[in-house]
Amino acid sequence: MDDLFIKSRIEKIQIQYTGSKEDLQNWVQTDFLNQIVVKYEVEFYGQSPNTKKLWEGLFDKDGHILMKREILLSPSNNLFY
Template structure:
């Protein structure tokens, strides 16, 4: 039944996907035994003090992936793997005040030039690189060989509309990509 709902939902949303850059994702909780072994073993090996580990299968218009979400040392991590278990990226949730000054200035400039009003919903620092370089970054926190980007979810209001957006910014805070976020309908009934 859930798979049928997903198929119908994607069929209804396809016209939106084909006309604009739109982010439509659906996450389903999965057991670790359903995840590729190399993904599970990589997380187990690299993150030794993790808490509340949960695995998800993420479906979007472009791809399917597995994601490990957990806490370690008072930070929220999300580690994404391709369907075959290849590491894609590591994201860490961070607060606006923790960003470098230059990054905040550039993102703020973009917001003020494009929108009348904005409200940040979530910020994640995205780390990409080889498996080995990401392992070294986790241990030493030295990021020379790791690429850093900032993924910002925000509400943006223009003179004609208010939408939820995801912006991907480079390490200086310059916009690389922006796409609208379309939230999946809930299977729950609200009264």
């Protein structure tokens, strides 16, 4: 992220496990990631020279960014604290 933004701050990280149903069941029972693909979904604030926006990035197990997109927050009447 240092290459894309001046500053960044991570808000949330989720792990994605992808594979066939049988591979996922086998992983749950044995804790062996044989054919399972692990990716990380990260929500972060990224600051460029003139803006600060909320982004979502998908990273592989080695930390290389696979995809990024801006998160557009809709106006809400609810109070978040």
